[in-house]
Amino acid sequence: MTKKYSRRVFLKGLLSIGIGSLLTTSLGYAYARYIEPRQLQVTTKNMTFANLPKGFDGVKILQFSDIHLGLTYDLSMLSRLVDKINALDPDIVLFTGDLMDIPNQYPYTKLIPPILKRIQAPLGKFAIYGNHDHGGYGTDIYRKAIEDSGFQLLRNETVKVSLIDQSFITISGLDDIMLGQPDYQKTFGTLGKDNFSLAMVHEPDVAKKVAAYNVDLQLSGHTHGGQIQIPFYGPLYTPPYGRKYEEGTFEIGPSKMALYVNRGLGTTRLPFRFLAKPEITLFVLHH
Template sequence: MSNARNHVTPRSFTRRKFLALAATAGVAAIAIDSALLEPNRPRVVRRDVPLRRWPEPLDGFKIAVLSDFHYDHRFSVHPIHAAVKMVNELNPDLIALAGDFVSIPIFDDDQRRAALAAEPCARLLHQMQAPHGSWAVMGNHDYYTNPAHVTAALQAEGIRVLANESVPIETNSVRFWLAGVNDVTGGSADLGKTLHGTPADEVTVLLAHEPDFVDEASRFPVDLQLSGHSHGGQVRIPFIGPLYLPPLARKYPWGMYRVGALSLYTNPGLGTVGPPFRWNCPPEITLLTLRHAPASS
């Protein structure tokens, strides 16, 4: 009789048990995806960006945008490795790196050790090639770790860091200006200084780590801003959105925006901060193709 009571029949496998099993399997699948699969599989997002002031001879100029690397040898090294190969296959004209090459230490105060991650990160990023080079700005994690050390590591590998300055990018006998501001949270971003000497009638593309800086940039003759910082939220719940967005990335957290006459693209980054998870928010390489837009468009 005891054996009969314990015998499992199809009827005893109730709907409630089935749902519990399915829920457990679903949670396990999400955990595996968010920890092992999605963070290591960058995707390429291609966007055309029409700009009214963009020179017609430069129509089709391509910029690869990457951000928020947060290099460490256990986790983020894998998507960075993958991204290097993918970027080179895209053949961009210029590479824009929107900050956060290292991470502020969470559990200790060893900023010196954290800054040392800049060297292996820079060596990897050096492998990406573009005719007009790779250009970078500092992010908040770089600033609060050791910006001088991070800058030196990047520049030793041929990656130019823009610190409140602008440079002309010339091709096909015409030019535009590439500008970069210091990290906004550090309080030293100075767009007036950055654009000093930049002709107001020529196109300016701005690198600024924090996307919400666009509200300030829209007061200046800037045509396009490229940013990161948000991680896209890192974990995005369907119908709810990101679990967390950092300050200065809450208005414009991911993708393309128009703010006045200025276009903004916020890249959701390659690496992670805190738990090394991404879910419904894959690491991204953005390939922007800049287009000359007629004045009537």
Template sequence: MNRRSFLKKALGSFLALLGLSGGTYYYAKEIEPILLHINKNRISSKKINPAFQDFKIIQFSDTHIGFHYTLEQLHELVLKINGLEPDLIVFTGDLVDEPHTFQWDDKIVNILSKLTAPKGKYWIYGNHDHGGYGTEIVMKVMENAGFHLLQNNHTTIDVNGAQLTLAGIDDVMLGKPDLQSTLTEANPELFTILLAHEPDFADQAVNYPVDVQLSGHSHGGQVRLPFIGHLYTPAYAEKYVQGKYSLNDDKLLLFVNSGIGTTRLPYRFLCKPEIHLYTLEHHS
């Protein structure tokens, strides 16, 4: 039995188990999807200028609004993020589950515009934002909400004259990612953070002057079982699924966010929704 067949059978067995266990089904569908976890990490590097000591970055990802995740829940998320007082906010893709059928209005813009960070708000495309789904409307919504798109380009974040590089690539599945052009004219001596929706892109990013990659897309598997782990992840999230990874002797750190919403199936089991809070520190 190959891995795909095994995963299908395992998922089918798990859903059957949910059907037999009303309590488990209720927990996976109604309870765990709203149990937000704040995943706190300190990122230490000698390349981080002392001016960025205790600089806070919030990453949120994969809200998939419209598929069992509401605008009311998004509003609650915004309040929680603002309560953490981030210096910088990044969104790593998949805002709405089906942009081409979503009933767009000003509500989503008004909610996202309430997110505040003194050093800005940045975002990248995910596969559900892109292609035939709604590339232009998602761009317009995020722009109106005060987010800056990083699509095969980079910017510098400045604190008291010190800088770091924040870069973002186009979506791997439905866009045209080009890390070479993304980092054109970027200073390789600066600490560099890359936003890439699909985590498996790290195997390419490790060949460039990138120190940290922040990704989503995997949902952490969304459904995880003891001793087995995740049952299924989408393409380009098959190698790196959840949490922190170190590539090439710490040349590149990869953080994979488990996301906020759900897709395909409205369940989370042993895989809470999360936001990441990264605190930078200078390492001499």
């Protein structure tokens, strides 16, 4: 075991040196700093659920996450993002946390709502807290910004999204795992097995706890897909509670709850993205 572990560490060290060398070259630096962070990828996922009401067949849910305004992501990029979201014509829009990188140091908080308010979603716009939204004394700053943007902020809450025929799905929002006060029972305890339920949880690695309840689909962010990935290895680093499920789609637990981990849009700590393009995800639900 020691020999295998040492070899893994050695190889990781070599790869880290390699990626570091690439980023220090002028071409590599320019790509990771200025080009890839602006290469927005739209990922479309068709997902089928037996308990989805027939009226919701074909409903489109758009997820965006981890903007981190203030480091490399600015308001002009946010405005272009809104245009892109509206062009996809979603029915529901979900934001899974981390709006500003350091909320109490961001000087343009009042300019955010007029931009995000332009997002069109006839069945509702919902948001949750990420760790950066609570950090930097940001709890109230974020709440005001997101609610002034026309989003319903879910903090250990569940809401029904209903159609004219009275059929409905539920959307739940768990408070942030790292810096909030998440309450699983309060959030998910009343969900019924026969009703389609979607959970918004910023950090993905608590998925097994969420799957113990009647949740069909968990949407998370937080990891940024590692921000910097090494070919044939994967993310160089992911944050706490984002190390089991780094990006993409997973099946969790005996219930086979679906988990999707979005790579997010901005950057934090380092202003680079390499092999981890910014992403928004469009889920098309099917009965």
